Each structure stands twice: as C-alpha cells, then as structure tokens.
Amino acid sequence: MSFPEHRPRRLRRTPAVRRLARETHLVPSQLVLPMFVREGITEPSPIGSMPGIVQHSLDSLRRSVAEAAEQRIGGVMLFGVPETRDAVGSGADDPNGILNLATEAVVAEVGDALVVQTDLCLDEFTDHGHCGVLREDGAVDNDATLERYTAMGLAQARAGSAMLGLSGMMDGQVGAVREALDAEGFTDTLILAYSAKYAGAFYGPFREAVDSQLKGDRRSYQLDPGNGREGVREALLDVEEGADVVMVKPALPYLDVLADVKASVDVPVWAYQVSGEYAMVEAAAAHGWIDRRGAIMESLLGIRRAGADAILTYWAVEAARWLRAEL
Numbered sequence: 001m002s003f004p005e006h007r008p009r010r011l012r013r014t015p016a017v018r019r020l021a022r023e024t025h026l027v028p029s030q031l032v033l034p035m036f037v038r039e040g041i042t043e044p045s046p047i048g049s050m051p052g053i054v055q056h057s058l059d060s061l062r063r064s065v066a067e068a069a070e071q072r073i074g075g076v077m078l079f080g081v082p083e084t085r086d087a088v089g090s091g092a093d094d095p096n097g098i099l100n101l102a103t104e105a106v107v108a109e110v111g112d113a114l115v116v117q118t119d120l121c122l123d124e125f126t127d128h129g130h131c132g133v134l135r136e137d138g139a140v141d142n143d144a145t146l147e148r149y150t151a152m153g154l155a156q157a158r159a160g161s162a163m164l165g166l167s168g169m170m171d172g173q174v175g176a177v178r179e180a181l182d183a184e185g186f187t188d189t190l191i192l193a194y195s196a197k198y199a200g201a202f203y204g205p206f207r208e209a210v211d212s213q214l215k216g217d218r219r220s221y222q223l224d225p226g227n228g229r230e231g232v233r234e235a236l237l238d239v240e241e242g243a244d245v246v247m248v249k250p251a252l253p254y255l256d257v258l259a260d261v262k263a264s265v266d267v268p269v270w271a272y273q274v275s276g277e278y279a280m281v282e283a284a285a286a287h288g289w290i291d292r293r294g295a296i297m298e299s300l301l302g303i304r305r306a307g308a309d310a311i312l313t314y315w316a317v318e319a320a321r322w323l324r325a326e327l
C-alpha cells in the first residue's frame with residue numbers, strides 16, 4: 001500500500017494548529033455599524049424585517065453609539081429618516097435636518113473613538129424616493145443631482161462627519177464632492193465611494209428601515225448584477241476622482257467583484273453586508289434552520305477573505321463582542 005505524499009490535514013489537526021494556520025483574521029476595528037435615526041420619535045422603533053435593528057431616537061442613538069465605542073468597532077455609518085420629504089430632498093443639506101443633527105450629537109458623544117460616517121444620498125429625503133433629483137420626464141438628472149450632493153456633503157462636513165459615504169451612484173459624484181470640500185477647507189474629510197453598488201433585491205429591508213418612498217427601481221444608476229468588470233471600472237474612476245476608500249455592495253453575492261476590485265486599486269476596499277443579507281440569516285436562525293453565530297462569523301470572514309479591508313454590517317457590535325471574548 002502506498003501512503004499519501006501530501007498531508008494538508010496536518011495543518012487542521014488541533015485547534016492550536018488551526019489557529020496558527022488561519023490566513024484571514026477579523027478584528028473589531030474592521031467593522032462599521034450602520035445606524036438609523038428617525039426624526040420626531042422619543043423611543044426607538046423596531047424594524048420588522050430587520051429583527052434586532054431599530055430606528056433610533058436622538059437619545060437612543062447616543063446611547064447606542066457609546067456602546068459601539070466600548071466594543072472598539074471601527075466606526076458607525078449614519079442614515080437619517082426625516083419627518084417630511086420633498087422633490088429635491090431639502091432635509092439633506094439643512095443644518096437642522098435629522099441626519100446633520102444626529103451627526104453633531106454622535107460626534108459630541110464619541111469624539112474620535114469611532115470614525116463617524118454619514119450616508120450621502122438623497123433617497124431618504126426625497127418624496128419620490130430616488131437617489132437624485134428628477135427631470136420633467138421623470139428620469140434622474142445626474143448633473144443637477146451633483147449640485148445637491150455637494151450641498152449635502154458640505155452640510156455633513158460642517159456637522160462633523162469624518163467620512164462621507166457617497167451611495168447615490170451618480171457619475172462624477174466623488175470628484176464633485178471632493179472639489180467642494182477642498183474649496184471650503186474640508187481637506188481632511190474622507191470620502192468613501194460606494195463604487196460597485198448593484199441594483200437588486202437585497203436592499204428590501206433597508207427600504208422599510210428608512211421608510212423609503214420609492215416606486216420602481218434604481219436600475220438606471222445602480223449596476224446590473226451581471227456586470228463584474230463594470231464594477232471594477234467604477235472603482236477605478238472613483239479612485240481617480242479622489243475616493244479615499246472604495247466599496248462593493250451587497251457583499252456575499254458579489255465576492256468576485258470584491259476580489260477583482262481589491263486586485264485593481266491601491267486604496268482600502270470595503271464591503272457592505274446589506275439589510276437583505278442580514279434578514280436572511282436572522283430569519284433562518286429564528287426558525288432554527290441555521291446556526292446564527294456560526295453563519296454570521298463565517299459570512300464576515302468570507303467577505304474579508306475575498307478582499308474586504310473593512311465591512312459595514314448590522315452585526316458589528318455583536319460580532320465585536322464575540323471577537324473580543326475569543327481573545
């Protein structure tokens with residue numbers, strides 16, 4: 001009888017060897033928590049399709065952010081849910097708009113302990129739910145939207161946001177916002193470009209989370225799920241326009257794009273594990289069909305392995321707690 005010449009199993013024999021042989025690691029500082037803050041409420045309001053996640057009041061947001069800071073996660077990404085909306089999303093660049101007020105409150109609460117980030121997009125603030133302003137014929141007007149984004153970016157920078165998350169998928173948005181920031185002296189404000197953001201079904205629960213008014217879809221600005229090279233092209237353009245970090249979103253269905261973008265750029269690459277990815281695991285776990293903690297940690301590790309330097313995930317604080325307990 002002949003013996004195997006190669007024995008890769010040696011590296012898997014004991015927990016100690018496996019720990020030493022692990023190629024990819026996850027640490028709390030690589031996790032960013034997306035958070036929702038809603039205008040006009042005094043108690044947090046649960047989001048049905050995202051069990052465990054709430055729309056925060058300003059007070060509960062402050063408390064929750066302090067808890068996130070205690071777990072030493074990397075940062076928080078804030079989304080605002082305004083009480084009133086209009087065609088141009090006026091609440092977005094109003095210094096008293098909910099997102100800008102929340103940003104000030106969060107920065108006052110945690111200072112530099114977390115990187116406080118803000119979603120820079122009009123969809124939460126428009127009465128039609130699109131990420132930009134509309135032309136007469138109903139199409140999203142790219143260049144008119146850029147003017148709204150620069151106003152919104154400046155308002156967020158003034159409110160103290162350290163990093164602007166440009167998630168609207170308009171052409172030229174990174175360059176336009178960078179130029180406006182620099183002209184006003186905000187040369188230190190970071191830009192996170194949602195470069196390869198795909199149109200699709202996985203944002204469903206988020207629409208409930210922000211009380212989205214959208215009828216129709218975002219296929220004229222977000223990427224087609226079949227296109228990998230186009231995602232890389234978008235990331236390269238964003239780097240050229242001055243993005244400090246580029247992102248791929250959603251995460252699990254797009255790990256190939258994540259790996260390709262990682263190989264193509266020299267800035268950090270992040271991934272957004274979106275609301276639908278969260279809801280799938282939570283729903284299966286609630287039925288007892290999947291090991292919740294195992295599935296969460298495996299999905300995060302897989303996203304890291306594919307190339308993400310950091311991950312936006314609704315499990316950021318819980319995962320950080322587990323990771324710290326394992327040390």
Ligand code: PBG
Pocket residue numbers: 119121122123124167168202203204205206207218273274275276
């Ligand atoms: C746009 C935005 C969306 C998400 C983050 N930023 C919604 C969309 O593009 O329709 C989705 C995040 C998630 O599903 O968790 N402001």
